[in-house]
Structure formats: C-alpha cells, structure tokens
Amino acid sequence: INGVSTSIQTFKRELEIAGHEVYLIAPSYPEPMVDNDTILRIESRGVALDPEDRMMKYRKLINQLPQLREKGFDLVHINTPFVAHYAGLTLARKLDIPCITTYHTLFEEYLYHYIPWIPKSVLRWAARSFSVSQCQALDGIITPSSIIASLLQQYGISNPIVTIPTGIDVSDFESGNGDKFRDSLGIEPHKKLLLNVSRVAYEKNIGRLLEVAQDLLKKSRDIHLVIAGEGPAKQSYIQQARDMGIADHVSFIGYLDRSTDLIDCYHSADLFVFSSKTETQGLVLLEAMAAGTPVVAIAEMGTKEVLQDGLGVKITDGTVSDFSAKIVEVLDQPDLHNTLSESAKLYAKDWDSSRLSARMAEYYVSITAQYPRELGSHA
Template sequence: MHGIYLSALAVIRQSWTQDSLFVSCHKSQNNMPQRRRPSLNSPLSDQEVAALTQLANGNALHLQRKAEREARLASTLTLHSAASTTETPLSGMKILMISDVYFPRVNGVSTSIASFRSALERLGHTVMLICPDYPVGQVDEPGVLRIRSRQVPGDPEDRMMRYRDLIALAPQLAAEAFDLIHVHTPFTAHYAGVALGRRLGLPVVATYHTLFEEYVHHYIRWLPRRWLRLAARRLSVRQCQQLDALVAPSRAMQEALTRYGVTTPSTVIPTGLSLESFCHPQGTQDDSDFRAHYDLPTDARLLLYVGRAAFEKNIDFLIDMLPKVLAEHPNTRLIITGEGPAHDWLVRRAQEVGVAESVLFLGYLNRSGPLQAAYRAADVFVFASRTETQGLVLLEAMALGTPVVSTAMMGTLDVLKEGEGCLIAEDNHDDFTTKVNCLLSDEDLRQQLAESAQVYAASWHEDAKSAELMSLYRRLAAERLANTRK
C-alpha cells in the first residue's frame, strides 16, 4: 500500500506530462523542424499517400463510432425523456472500467468491481475492464483486458500499470465506441482514465473506495501523521475535481469528501451482494466438514473475521478482547481469514496477549466454497474496523445466516441495523465482549438474528444497486451528448 501511495507522485508528474501532449501536440508541431515540399504542385510520394490514407481512414472510423454513440444516446433521450431514476435503466450501454487492482488481488475494490460488472451485464450492458496482470493466480475472464505491470517496491501484493501503456490503447478504445469511463482506483487508472476521457470525449466517473487519510499513516510511519493526512486530502481533492461525477459507497464517505472541499457531484451507491453466486449451496462444505478439516472440536464456539490482515482493519482489537470471551466460554476460537502486511504482527500480538492457542490464521480462502463454509460454521461474525468504506463482509456473513457483532463506524453505519442480523457494539472491549458473550450464551437469540440476517441481506441484492449506478451512467451520458450539441 505505501509503495503505491508514494509512487502515485511519480504517476501524477507523468500524467501531467502525457496529458499536455494530447492538448498541445498540434501547437508543438509548429516548433518542430519540418521538411518542406519544393512546390505545392509536386506529386505526393507513395509514403505520403499511404500516411494520408491511414489518417483519413482512422478519422473516418472515429467519426463513425462517435456518430453511432450519439445516435444511441439520442434514442435514449427520446425513449426516456420523462424517466425517473427508479425506472428500468437503459439497455445497451458500453462501459469502460479501469482499475489498478482486480482478482486475484483480494480486497473490497476487486469484489465491488466483480459485483457491478456481472450485474450490469445481466441488465443488458457491455462492460470492459482494464486492470493489471498478476504473475500468480490470474484467471482469464471475458471482457477483462490485462495490462503488463510491475511490482510496487515494498508492496508484494499490488501491481503498477504503466501510464503510457494505457494511453496507447486510445485508438483501440475509440473503435469500441464506449459511452462512459468508470475509474475505481486513484493511481495509474485515475490519470489514464481522465486523459482517455478527454481524448475520446467521454464522461469520467470514479468510485472513491478508500479513505486514504485514515490508512496512509499505517504504512508511512516515519512522517508525521498530520502531514500524511493533509497530503492525502489534497491529493483526493485534486483528483476528484478532475471528474464528471463521483460514487461514494457510503454516506460517511460522501460526507468526508464534502469536508475536504470536493465540489464534483457525488452519489451514494453501495456495492450490492451477489446472492445467487456467493450463497449457492453447491460445492460448499457443511459445518462438520469445516471443523474436521481444521481439527476444530465439534463443541468449540467459533468467532470469525474475514478480510485483509491489515493494520487499519483493527484486528488487534478482536485479539485483545478475546481473553474476556474465553473467561466465560473457554472453548472459543477466533478464526482470522485473509492475508496482508499485518499478519506477522497479529501473530505476535496473540502471543503477547496469551491467546495464541485460541487464534487460528487461515489465510485467503476461496470464495466459491471454503470461505462460505467458514461463514456457515461460525457462531458469530466479529468486526471492528474504524475506517471501513462499506463492510461488504458483514452482508456476506448475514446472507449465510451468521449473526454479527460489530462496531458501527464510517461505512458500516450504513450497513448495520441493530437487531437486523446483528448486535452493534461500542468501540471498547467491555461492550464488545458483552455482546459476543450474550450471543454465545443465548442460542434462541442467535437463531433469531441468523434468520433476520438472511432477510436483511437479501435487500442488498447487487441488481438493485447496479440499477442505481446505471441511472447515474445514463444521466452523465445524456449530459455529455447535450453539451456536444450546443
């Protein structure tokens, strides 16, 4: 993470240079030495004829694609001139998404992209994703264009695409006649996305997935926290002001952007849950299989955390409160799934607290089976992140019938409702432990919350959230078409 953040400065400098080339290339040509023809009546060489023909064909194709896009959007305006945002969204749009992360890199951004892509395609739209290639674990997917990338120094999990490689795709992307560009990360993807939007005449929207002011100090510890927060805010404002629209996954994130001074219009659209794919019963283990696989006693009480093993996730809070749970339920196990930069530190923390024998680190689990088995086997899902953008894992747990005990801060405020599959705890060990012990001791309450959890999670279906996103897409495309006709 910190390697990407530092290298973003280099990307900014690079993007400004590349951006200026698009805007001023015709000016710079006047200052370049040129070979003058001896006479206007001299015949063109074969090379000149070929070059002019190629240029004419390229311009004709670009104009043809642009006309097709405008005709499609004009039809949209005619058919939906009186449509509200609650009506069926327009079918047939072509969306270009760009991100610096995607699977096999497991995090909330990758999950969000996959959720919206699949739902938008079910609604009849075409979505192309540009993202980095990964040396290990990569799976080819239709509609995903992998760009050559390099490892970020000091950050083995993330990859960095080269700006110029993305910009070089401009002719190919122009031929696809996209209606809109959606950026998901603030690094190379952002600067290339903005530049491509200007060059292709497309609106650019971005989802502000991460509140960097609350993250960066965990990774750059040698600089004062105040400086880092200020730098993160200023960079966020600069980037957000370059966009046509913003998507905030939660109201708390939208309010943070407003406090920064961002004036770009923003819409709150959380990531939906893929109930059909994630909650499918086939291929999953049952409770006993999971316990047997990890040699867990059948009578053990299981507390589960799912997510990256990162400093900002506040996992040490869960480890620190565990002794008070063990005092009432000595056969309890805290299961931590996921990997990340804080893993070794968390292992040491469990040893320091004296609960190492009761904490099980499983690493990443495959979402198509083992992870679902972990959710189903758990008695309680526990979560204490203070900086979560949304907290999609909370909904995943509830969708599989696992009651939740969690703090409600930042994005989780929008997700959690007391009694709807969860108990909301205060941000202290005593109250959190009380809620956990209450659920472990009361089987009736646990069953009641498990049933309400599944009903509540169903209201977060990804199709509904994707319809909201499509309404934003439709408005931006219509506004751009109206502006081009003035």
C-alpha cells in the same frame, strides 16, 4: 480478493446480465488468471508497502490507448486511484466521454499505518488534498455510503456526488458446508468459532479482535478466532497472537475461493466479528448476514449505514469489555442467536445486487447525457 475487487466484480456481472458491455482494465499478476475477452491485463509491478497488491505500469497502459479507442466506449469508470485514475482520465478526455470514480478507500485513515514517521496531521492533509485534486478532475463521484459523501463535501469537493452501495447476490451465500470447513481447520464442534473476513492490514483494527479473544479465553470461554484474508500486517498479527499466548486459539487462513471455501467459512462460524473503523461500506458484513451468521461489530463510518442493532447484529462500542460482553450475550442465549440469524438473512435481501446495479446503470445514463454523442452500451 478485497472489497474493491468484489465491488467491481459484482457490478460488472450484474451490468452484463442486464445487457451492457463492460470492459475491465486491471493489473497482471504472477499467478495465472481466469479471464475473458472483456478483461485487459496490463503489465504491472509490486507495491513495496503492500506486497499482495499490484500497480499497472503507466506507460504500458498508455500504449493501449489506441486499441481502447476502437472499442467505442461511452464512459470510463475508475475504481482505484494512482495509475488507473490518470490513465482512465486521459482515455476519457481523448474520447470526449465522461469519466467517473467510486471512492472506495478512506485514505486519511490509512496512510499513517504505513508511514508512521510522518505526523498524522500532515498525512491527513496530504490525503485530503490528493482526493480533492483527483475528484475535482472528474465528471462525477460515487460513494458506497452517504457518510463518505458528506466527508468528501467537507473536503471541499464540489463535483456531483451520488451514493450507490455495492450489493450482494444473497443466493450465493445461502448454502454452505460449515462442518466440512471446521474439519479442514481441525476446530472441534464444541468450540465457538468467531470469524473475521478482512484484508489483514493495520487499519482494519484486527488487534482489537485479538484482545477480545484473549479476554474471552481468560474467562474460560471455549472460542477459536479465524481471520480469513491476506495483507501487509499478517505476520505482525501472527506474532502478536504468539506474544499474547493465544496463538493456539487463532487461525490466519489467507485468501479463500469466493465461490466455495468462503461460503463454507461463513457457515462454519457461530459469530462474525468486525472491528474496523475505516470502512466505506463493509461488504463482508452483508455476506455474513446472507449466510445467516449473526454479527457483533463496531459501527463507524460506512458501516453505520449497513448495521442496525438487532437486525442480525449486536453493535459494540469497541472496547474490549463491551465487545466481549456482546459476544457472550449472543453465544449464551440460543434464542437470541437464532433470532439474529433469521433477521440477518432477511436484512441481507435488502441489499440485492441486481437492484443496486440498476441504479448504477441509471447513473451512467444521466452522466453520459451530458456528452452530445450517440451512445452504445459500453462502460
């Protein structure tokens, strides 16, 4: 599960608790999925450069439009571009209801990792043009952080933009069995476990974490780096760890069950380390904090609005030397570690998912008010 799907899942759950009826249209997957009547799976195909993702088949989705018209929707909320964007916009225009999107992904920083033979300046122009074209066709845009909102305005997007971050249910992360999780990985209790939870992709800058781990090991620090997640760069990073001679000190453990193993994983860590420079928000930072795990991280783009130095986190400039120094500072001072742990748990409560979902519902009402029709409670 990545940040986008976590955001969708969180808002859907909280809006339904508040009494709204929320339908999710999503791609099918080869693995069995536990769904209910409010989730419609559309036949999909794999994505060549991103094998763990799926893309809905456009014609299969369009064929569902007559059935979807009968639901009496009040609004269409798009969360991914490509097929979902165009089909969602088509449905909204046929039903004469508003269509909005959440801009989750900073494409201008992603594309060159996948098609590096095209000049970065050309890819940035293409990504920005694509974003402008899509956003200008909609009735409203949501961004998870104000920094991303400002960036979209710099692109020339003139449609209304509001900032509504995704929240977390702190109670989901308060209790976990870290010792059991360590045992399952064979990590000795005396080792300092550094954890990163992330999509394992080049834009997440995980190579920097490998460099930091190597630096700490050269300084005889007894650490073990755990990377939880999947992605197109996983095998490349595994090979990089081997080439650096640190493979025995790094574990790539794949996806984890969010309701059980992931929570135990957060509680197993001495520190949560984060090196991405392209986040629109950075939900995993808040999840780690809710578990009481101190964070050492780079604060750039959307994470600037999540991270405040001293409130559960030590912010690094991202160089190997400073990253390592911040990690050592926290690990070598138990009082500092405990202070950061307690402040992390308190700070995470400021990002309550029910409160932020109420803001989303208010935004839905303001958007649908622009369309003169009787409203139900469907999204």
